[in-house]
Amino acid sequence: MNKNILKDLNNKQAIMYIDATPDKNYVLRILMAYRENCNIKWCTGTDGTCDNPLYQKMNEDQEKRAKLLDEAILKLKI
Numbered sequence: 001m002n003k004n005i006l007k008d009l010n011n012k013q014a015i016m017y018i019d020a021t022p023d024k025n026y027v028l029r030i031l032m033a034y035r036e037n038c039n040i041k042w043c044t045g046t047d048g049t050c051d052n053p054l055y056q057k058m059n060e061d062q063e064k065r066a067k068l069l070d071e072a073i074l075k076l077k078i
Contacts, residue, residue: 015033015034018030018033028076028077031069031073032073034065034069035066035069035070035073038062038063038065038069039066040062042055042058042059
């Protein structure tokens with residue numbers, strides 16, 4: 001595998017469309033879509049391993065974003 005190409009570990013595609021109906025749940029839908037995108041992790045090996053420090057940092061940042069978004073979504077659902 002070419003190590004210069006990012007591979008999504010979960011074979012997921014980022015959510016690019018969000019229902020933009022201007023209602024009370026609009027902001028929540030945006031946050032939930034961004035949160036779903038945080039489930040995407042990157043690897044360098046076909047077995048899901050990641051030996052590249054940059055990609056490892058990207059995965060760590062995904063986890064941090066997910067935590068922040070989980071907190072915000074929980075507050076909005078109350």
